[in-house]
Amino acid sequence: MDEAVNVVIFEGTAAASPVEEMLVRVRRALLHDNLEKLSRIALVDRVFLITNDPALAGMARETGAEFLLNRQHPRSFHFGEELKKLVQDHKLKKVFYLSGAGCPLITAAELEEICGKLAGRSSFLYANNIQSADMVAFTVPEGFGGLELPSMDNSLAMTLRDRGGLELELMPQTLGLLFDLDTPADVLVLGAGPFAGPRARAAIDLLSLDYSRLERVKEVLGDSYQDVVLIGRVGAPVMERLNALLKLRLRVFSEERGMKALGRLERGEVVSLLGLLIEQAGLKQFFDYLAGVARCAIIDSRVLFAHHKYDFSDEERFLSDLGLWEKLEHPWLREFTRLAAQCPIPVLLGGHSLVSGSLWALTCELDPTHTKSGNS
Numbered sequence: 001m002d003e004a005v006n007v008v009i010f011e012g013t014a015a016a017s018p019v020e021e022m023l024v025r026v027r028r029a030l031l032h033d034n035l036e037k038l039s040r041i042a043l044v045d046r047v048f049l050i051t052n053d054p055a056l057a058g059m060a061r062e063t064g065a066e067f068l069l070n071r072q073h074p075r076s077f078h079f080g081e082e083l084k085k086l087v088q089d090h091k092l093k094k095v096f097y098l099s100g101a102g103c104p105l106i107t108a109a110e111l112e113e114i115c116g117k118l119a120g121r122s123s124f125l126y127a128n129n130i131q132s133a134d135m136v137a138f139t140v141p142e143g144f145g146g147l148e149l150p151s152m153d154n155s156l157a158m159t160l161r162d163r164g165g166l167e168l169e170l171m172p173q174t175l176g177l178l179f180d181l182d183t184p185a186d187v188l189v190l191g192a193g194p195f196a197g198p199r200a201r202a203a204i205d206l207l208s209l210d211y212s213r214l215e216r217v218k219e220v221l222g223d224s225y226q227d228v229v230l231i232g233r234v235g236a237p238v239m240e241r242l243n244a245l246l247k248l249r250l251r252v253f254s255e256e257r258g259m260k261a262l263g264r265l266e267r268g269e270v271v272s273l274l275g276l277l278i279e280q281a282g283l284k285q286f287f288d289y290l291a292g293v294a295r296c297a298i299i300d301s302r303v304l305f306a307h308h309k310y311d312f313s314d315e316e317r318f319l320s321d322l323g324l325w326e327k328l329e330h331p332w333l334r335e336f337t338r339l340a341a342q343c344p345i346p347v348l349l350g351g352h353s354l355v356s357g358s359l360w361a362l363t364c365e366l367d368p369t370h371t372k373s374g375n376s
Helices: 018-038 054-063 079-089 108-119 153-162 184-192 198-205 212-221 236-245 273-281 283-293 301-307 314-321 331-341 354-366
Strands: 005-011 044-051 066-069 094-099 125-127 135-139 168-170 226-232 248-254 296-300 347-350
Touching: 005 018, 005 079, 005 108, 018 044, 018 054, 018 108, 018 184, 018 198, 018 314, 044 054, 044 079, 054 066, 079 153, 094 108, 094 153, 108 125, 108 135, 125 153, 135 153, 153 168, 184 198, 184 212, 184 314, 184 347, 184 354, 212 226, 212 296, 212 347, 212 354, 226 236, 226 283, 226 301, 226 354, 236 248, 236 354, 273 283, 273 301, 283 331, 296 301, 296 354, 301 314, 301 331, 314 331, 314 347, 331 347, 347 354
Parallel strands: 005 044, 005 094, 044 066, 125 168, 226 248, 226 296, 296 347
Antiparallel strands: 094 135, 125 135
16 A cells, blocks of 8 residues: 555543543543544554543553553643644654544444545545544645644644645545534433444443433424524534425524634634624523524534633533533523523534534434444
């Protein structure tokens, strides 16, 4: 074969609360599954696992991955600098990057296809999302050492295209290449659906999760011509799929796509029209409006948080996603979460992954033609 494909996985953890530790346990299970899948791909030469979690060393040994311990706290960790150092230190030419629990439902066939494309090309950039990628396969371009790579992986594909001179090809839209696990909302979708593999299922079954709102949302999605509100960084492919497979009336307000990759969040430039509505009408009126125009709502709340310049901790965001408003101290977030949880219609809260991969997973679950076997 051509130059070998080397897989690079970054997985950082800094769990400071029980709700964060819950997510870490599920992510470990999904990472273990992916490492096992990669160990069976003939085109893969080496798999590097870079993490600040010593507990993953045994998992790496079991699956043949090279364990590299990075003791930096995730908040001070610079993704681009560490990736560049690894590529240069090991003289890598063809790199397949994945985030730790990114695309946990990817199949072995999809992994083989990605590695095959990368192995056979001399100049190649392949990503599952241009503005928020968690999987990027690329040939290392000339001048790579001089590139200013991003501090977070979201904009890696964009940087390699715009500054590295590589022509981007997008991966196909599939459950395996889109579903990501970033928030408790994604854990709920995975736990309530049929796609989790044995390790993920075992980890999720140990959790005490309330699936009631999600099940009510699924009832609405499976009904005929009900109004469904989607709010946040909603992409066209998800809207197209919902319209193609389900009988819905969609009310979509999509805004601030790419707010991380384009640096708008970091620079404090995020502006939400719905955020302005909340400022004028108040939170109670906003949720009253929702209940009056739809049977359910799925909300990427991070856009609203950024609009209001709220820099909530992971613990606060995750408690909000689970509807645990009683455990929140911040008055605005507590009220926002309470009103969402007590809204007459079911409201799901989460991040970008909720209105992308998790929503895609729900369409697969509700589509009678989709094979409902676990890929993990």
